[in-house]
Amino acid sequence: MRDLIDHLTSGRVCYLTSRGAMISGDSLELLAQLPADSVDLFVTSPPFPLLRQKAYGNEDQQRYVAWLTEFAKLAKDALKPTGSLVIDIGGAYQRGLPVRSLHQYRALLAFVDDVGYRLAEEFYWYNPSKLPSPIEWVNKRKIRAKDAVNTVWWLSKTDQPKANVGNVRVPYSESMKRLLADPARYYTPKDRPSEHSIGEAFGRDNGGALPSNLLSIPNSQSNDAYLRTCKALGLPGHPARFPLKLPSFFIEMCTEPGDLVVDFFGGSNTTGRAAENLDRRWLTFELDAAYAAQSAVRFMQGQDPERTLKAVEQMTKGETLAIDGPA
Incomplete structure (x- = not known):
């Protein structure tokens, strides 16, 4: 880096x-x-x-x-x-x-x-x-x-x-959660009117919806x-x-x-x-x-406010700050 x-x-x-x-x-x-x-x-x-x-x-x-x-x-x-x-x-x-x-x-x-x-x-x-x-x-x-x-x-x-x-x-909808809990009750594999084939895999829990x-x-x-943090330090923050x-x-x-x-x-x-x-x-x-x-x-965030403000002022003037070690 x-x-x-x-x-x-x-x-x-x-x-x-x-x-x-x-x-x-x-x-x-x-x-x-x-x-x-x-x-x-x-x-x-x-x-x-x-x-x-x-x-x-x-x-x-x-x-x-x-x-x-x-x-x-x-x-x-x-x-x-x-x-x-x-x-x-x-x-x-x-x-x-x-x-x-x-x-x-x-x-x-x-x-x-x-x-x-x-x-x-x-x-x-x-x-x-x-x-x-x-x-x-x-x-x-x-x-x-x-x-x-x-x-x-x-x-x-x-x-x-x-x-x-x-x-x-993304999280499943509530209806999808019900289907996954009991697939046989809510869903039967079949072809839809659009000719898309919906198979048994549709009822598999993949950890979320696409x-x-x-x-x-x-x-x-x-x-x-x-x-x-900006407000506490008296800084305007990006709008x-x-x-x-x-x-x-x-x-x-x-x-x-x-x-x-x-x-x-x-x-x-x-x-x-x-x-x-x-x-x-x-x-x-x-x-x-x-x-x-x-x-x-x-x-x-969570660091001493006075130290943070001083660091920001130093960077604004041209100094470089290392946070959590070198990149």
């Missing part, structure tokens, strides 16, 4: 863990320095092209696709033939109109048609806890429904990326450990975070322990935390040095 980190000369290492590193720097430069065929999985959520400028930086809708495609090109060069790029892109409205922007779909077409990715599968992240937005069209005029779904494109470098959905099974491509994951983290379960799902599905996971829009480093939890090596890139340093609190 140290040899790989040493390749990234244009960035600055903020902190190291036993499995990865947060690097502050320009992601375009850092992606260009990754060795070819070295990354098993990119998981990222870029700043969305919102109409209001955000503190964490977001691109204008007019140039968003061209801007994002530059990152996708460099990521493809660094991917292994069995590797994947998973990118979460939220929707937006056009300025002043109750009409949707097509940026996430234009980005997908550019990735496939211009860069050469394959679309392995489209996923949709449903956030049931998302607040009604945009206010003008939903709350005030009540002419549009709440926007609660993000598109998540699972893209691959070749036709056969590494994947095993058996690793991400997932669909609709991921229902609440993002109600207003008081999670990361934000509580745009996806839930830990989202990158965890794709890390478990598309990689194995020891594989390399990279997030090039790191933010509060949810991806790095997820990869660390799942015994994957990881690299996270973040342009904003303050956000990069503050993300270390994900790996320092």
